[in-house]
Amino acid sequence: MEKITSLLKRRGFIYPGSLIYGGLQNTFDYGPLGVEMKKNIKDEWWNRFVRRRSDIVGLDSAILMNTKVWEASGHLAEFSDPLVEDKITHERFRLDHLLEQAGTKIGGLSFEQMIEKMKGKNIKSPNGNELTDPRKFNLMLKTSLGATLETSSDIYLRPETAQGMFVDFKQILESTRKKIPFGVAQIGKAFRNEITPGNFIFRTREFEQMEIEYFILPPKEDKEWMEVFNTWQKEMEKWIEDLGILGSDIHILDVPEGERAHYSKKTIDFEYEFPFGVKELYGLAYRGDFDLQNHIRESGQDLSFVDEDGKKFVPHVIEPTFGVDRTMLAVLVSAYDKEQVEGEVRTVLRLPNWLSPIKVAVLPLSKKEELINLCEDVLRELSDLGIISEIDITQSIGKRYRRFDEIGTPYCVTVDFDTLEDKKVTVRDRDTMKQERVALTGLGKYLKEKVF
Amino acid sequence: MEKITSLLKRRGFIYPGSLIYGGLQNTFDYGPLGVEMKKNIKDEWWNRFVRRRSDIVGLDSAILMNTKVWEASGHLAEFSDPLVEDKITHERFRLDHLLEQAGTKIGGLSFEQMIEKMKGKNIKSPNGNELTDPRKFNLMLKTSLGATLETSSDIYLRPETAQGMFVDFKQILESTRKKIPFGVAQIGKAFRNEITPGNFIFRTREFEQMEIEYFILPPKEDKEWMEVFNTWQKEMEKWIEDLGILGSDIHILDVPEGERAHYSKKTIDFEYEFPFGVKELYGLAYRGDFDLQNHIRESGQDLSFVDEDGKKFVPHVIEPTFGVDRTMLAVLVSAYDKEQVEGEVRTVLRLPNWLSPIKVAVLPLSKKEELINLCEDVLRELSDLGIISEIDITQSIGKRYRRFDEIGTPYCVTVDFDTLEDKKVTVRDRDTMKQERVALTGLGKYLKEKVF
Numbered sequence: 001m002e003k004i005t006s007l008l009k010r011r012g013f014i015y016p017g018s019l020i021y022g023g024l025q026n027t028f029d030y031g032p033l034g035v036e037m038k039k040n041i042k043d044e045w046w047n048r049f050v051r052r053r054s055d056i057v058g059l060d061s062a063i064l065m066n067t068k069v070w071e072a073s074g075h076l077a078e079f080s081d082p083l084v085e086d087k088i089t090h091e092r093f094r095l096d097h098l099l100e101q102a103g104t105k106i107g108g109l110s111f112e113q114m115i116e117k118m119k120g121k122n123i124k125s126p127n128g129n130e131l132t133d134p135r136k137f138n139l140m141l142k143t144s145l146g147a148t149l150e151t152s153s154d155i156y157l158r159p160e161t162a163q164g165m166f167v168d169f170k171q172i173l174e175s176t177r178k179k180i181p182f183g184v185a186q187i188g189k190a191f192r193n194e195i196t197p198g199n200f201i202f203r204t205r206e207f208e209q210m211e212i213e214y215f216i217l218p219p220k221e222d223k224e225w226m227e228v229f230n231t232w233q234k235e236m237e238k239w240i241e242d243l244g245i246l247g248s249d250i251h252i253l254d255v256p257e258g259e260r261a262h263y264s265k266k267t268i269d270f271e272y273e274f275p276f277g278v279k280e281l282y283g284l285a286y287r288g289d290f291d292l293q294n295h296i297r298e299s300g301q302d303l304s305f306v307d308e309d310g311k312k313f314v315p316h317v318i319e320p321t322f323g324v325d326r327t328m329l330a331v332l333v334s335a336y337d338k339e340q341v342e343g344e345v346r347t348v349l350r351l352p353n354w355l356s357p358i359k360v361a362v363l364p365l366s367k368k369e370e371l372i373n374l375c376e377d378v379l380r381e382l383s384d385l386g387i388i389s390e391i392d393i394t395q396s397i398g399k400r401y402r403r404f405d406e407i408g409t410p411y412c413v414t415v416d417f418d419t420l421e422d423k424k425v426t427v428r429d430r431d432t433m434k435q436e437r438v439a440l441t442g443l444g445k446y447l448k449e450k451v452f
Numbered sequence: 453m454e455k456i457t458s459l460l461k462r463r464g465f466i467y468p469g470s471l472i473y474g475g476l477q478n479t480f481d482y483g484p485l486g487v488e489m490k491k492n493i494k495d496e497w498w499n500r501f502v503r504r505r506s507d508i509v510g511l512d513s514a515i516l517m518n519t520k521v522w523e524a525s526g527h528l529a530e531f532s533d534p535l536v537e538d539k540i541t542h543e544r545f546r547l548d549h550l551l552e553q554a555g556t557k558i559g560g561l562s563f564e565q566m567i568e569k570m571k572g573k574n575i576k577s578p579n580g581n582e583l584t585d586p587r588k589f590n591l592m593l594k595t596s597l598g599a600t601l602e603t604s605s606d607i608y609l610r611p612e613t614a615q616g617m618f619v620d621f622k623q624i625l626e627s628t629r630k631k632i633p634f635g636v637a638q639i640g641k642a643f644r645n646e647i648t649p650g651n652f653i654f655r656t657r658e659f660e661q662m663e664i665e666y667f668i669l670p671p672k673e674d675k676e677w678m679e680v681f682n683t684w685q686k687e688m689e690k691w692i693e694d695l696g697i698l699g700s701d702i703h704i705l706d707v708p709e710g711e712r713a714h715y716s717k718k719t720i721d722f723e724y725e726f727p728f729g730v731k732e733l734y735g736l737a738y739r740g741d742f743d744l745q746n747h748i749r750e751s752g753q754d755l756s757f758v759d760e761d762g763k764k765f766v767p768h769v770i771e772p773t774f775g776v777d778r779t780m781l782a783v784l785v786s787a788y789d790k791e792q793v794e795g796e797v798r799t800v801l802r803l804p805n806w807l808s809p810i811k812v813a814v815l816p817l818s819k820k821e822e823l824i825n826l827c828e829d830v831l832r833e834l835s836d837l838g839i840i841s842e843i844d845i846t847q848s849i850g851k852r853y854r855r856f857d858e859i860g861t862p863y864c865v866t867v868d869f870d871t872l873e874d875k876k877v878t879v880r881d882r883d884t885m886k887q888e889r890v891a892l893t894g895l896g897k898y899l900k901e902k903v904f
Binding site for chain 1: 480490504517524595643835840842
């Protein structure tokens with residue numbers, strides 16, 4: 001993991017945030033290569049699940065929402081971790097973590113049950129000291145809006161993008177006139193005051209989600225929602241496969257009753273074998289009509305759907321959730337490879353071509369002007385075709401190959417002195433390292449077919 | 453303006469945020485059509501200024517930054533509005549606004565000078581009551597991170613995306629090995645606790661920016677930075693033109709000395725004739741080396757650039773800033789049109805094709821199955837070509853044309869009973885309303901050339 005993070009920082013994928021000021025509590029910035037790769041992920045997700053489907057529409061709701069949203073959703077009362085404090089050092093710890101370390105299964109335990117377990121087990125702080133009674137620590141980040149006494153109020157940064165889709169459900173229905181089943185999709189930032197952020201970009205307080213709420217008619221039989229659930233599970237598996245993640249590195253966890261939310265008849269986690277353990281990558285949940293019913297009750301608004309016969313329903317919902325940052329991490333970990341080549345170690349990111357931030361490297365064999373001019377012509381042609389490319393003129397050709405292997409560039413195009421004569425270039429494949437002479441005429445088309 | 457906002461809400465461009473709970477202080481959500489149009493704007497900006505240029509790289513830095521960033525940038529001390537309070541009603545007002553209304557030019561006045569003016573003018577509250585002395589009200593939204601006593605601290609949501617690009621300057625330089633001149637570009641959310649948000653999405657507390665910091669060598673003569681400045685001014689004018697905004701609706705304001713920041717030798721505002729007045733749309737500023745020098749001083753880090761001869765420089769910077777939400781608003785206002793057609797009023801959004809959220813409407817003349825099947829074939833072909841399209845089968849063809857005129861769809865394709873015979877469809881142009889028979893074979897290619 002350290003080797004990967006060091007590569008990602010050095011090459012401009014992911015930097016520690018606010019680094020010149022000593023950083024800030026596990027925040028990260030996406031550098032020039034990271035931001036391109038992240039955009040590739042988000043664009044393909046949006047094209048696949050929104051633009052190429054007529055049954056899903058997009059939304060971009062505000063991060064700042066009325067506090068009543070979080071009252072209705074239960075986040076204000078329940079979205080919390082149980083914290084205990086070391087009576088001597090005043091350090092705070094998550095009680096659920098301490099209980100787990102003491103061998104207690106905590107899945108599904110209520111706050112009160114955890115207190116009982118804590119007393120029964122005589123749990124101490126990791127420093128060996130006594131602990132205070134636990135208190136609930138809400139995970140939402142609070143801020144305050146407004147300057148006048150009348151309007152100033154506590155506001156929370158959304159801890160998930162999902163609620164925006166429920167709160168706007170009726171407006172979306174009215175303006176799009178969609179029929180059930182249909183879905184709403186959103187990509188956006190969310191914030192959680194995690195007690196223990198960590199493992200690089202796996203758990204951060206600021207993160208980005210790609211979520212879909214897929215609304216269906218209230219099912220008369222389980223098999224009705226099960227069919228939609230299974231279809232979404234397959235969609236997610238296909239997505240994971242297209243990211244270049246091996247199916248054997250993914251474990252589907254069927255979250256047992258008692259550990260999943262009480263309103264969910266089925267929840268599965270897509271777990272990935274991260275270097276620091278098997279952890280949740282994505283989630284898929286059947287949430288019934290819990291969310292819409294909450295908002296109907298608390299807002300007093302009618303959020304039901306009326307079908308062509310005039311019958312009213314509160315739709316049920318299936319929710320596929322994808323973390324953007326976790327996608328980045330899983331893809332990068334999957335793609336990272338080292339191998340022996342001619343007695344040297346070659347580091348290579350075996351990214352699927354569509355994910356690579358730079359698709360083609362254009363390399364003049366020497367710094368001679370006529371070669372560089374030719375390279376610039378090639379670059380311009382590729383750029384016009386929408387193929388992100390880069391010219392690199394420094395150091396030996398071997399070192400330059402390694403430099404682009406390391407960032408996952410699928411093809412290197414070398415312009416040499418023969419090129420001036422035969423109007424051909426050498427195209428090298430990142431994975432096979434095989435080289436091919438390709439005519440300059442048609443080079444753009446040749447590469448375009450390969451990289452998209 | 454009311455007609456426009458009502459259209460935008462009704463058709464799913466822009467909804468009031470948290471509406472079912474009575475909204476939240478001028479927050480807005482982008483609905484299914486708005487999110488597509490916004491994505492078109494951001495994607496084109498990114499393609500134009502990052503992907504198609506070899507001298508600009510992208511960044512996506514965190515919204516949460518170390519508080520020392522805002523100490524260094526001056527935001528913590530200076531990014532504030534002067535507020536006064538009505539002694540009777542306790543309402544608060546911006547003193548600069550009250551002074552302006554009283555006919556005082558406040559550009560460039562310091563906080564202390566405003567107090568003097570206030571006393572001299574005997575400024576009263578709009579309710580006629582006495583006012584308190586002004587106090588500085590910081591515009592940054594504050595939150596708090598961390599659960600343990602040791603790490604919990606006040607953190608601000610960034611009020612601009614720019615600082616991320618300065619703070620990461622050295623990391624970007626090292627990982628990309630770019631030479632000066634080069635730029636860093638970023639698109640992202642920022643937050644300001646505006647005292648008086650308003651005018652729809654013109655001034656909101658949560659907003660999105662597209663910014664570039666373009667680094668140049670410290671100029672020996674003014675004309676060196678002036679040339680780069682002029683080039684950027686032209687780039688911005690070209691961008692505005694491509695948005696379909698008339699040059700005559702744009703006013704370039706050369707911000708006079710005393711009103712612009714003290715470190716800026718030149719700042720221009722691109723002002724647009726919004727329905728509620730002539731207001732700032734974009735900005736372009738030459739900021740010297742003010743930002744990097746601040747961070748060098750406060751962080752103690754060396755943020756200079758070393759050229760090939762080993763000479764060290766602190767680069768200067770030209771900063772073009774584009775508001776995403778203001779772009780949306782200016783484009784929508786510019787595109788909105790009403791005209792008399794056959795005795796009826798036609799509302800039409802004359803959006804440039806590349807900005808339209810739905811490019812093509814596919815309309816069966818009747819609900820007959822064979823026509824709908826044909827429409828679905830057409831939709832599939834267009835979708836495969838990346839052309840976002842929609843089938844609409846309800847109401848008369850005339851009403852459906854109007855519906856798509858209103859959301860700026862450039863082309864309507866009508867499938868009628870003749871289509872079954874002659875394999876041709878009617879393609880209607882939004883602006884001219886002219887209709888043309890086009891063969892089904894090649895229809896996708898025909899439309900693709902028109903809409904992109």
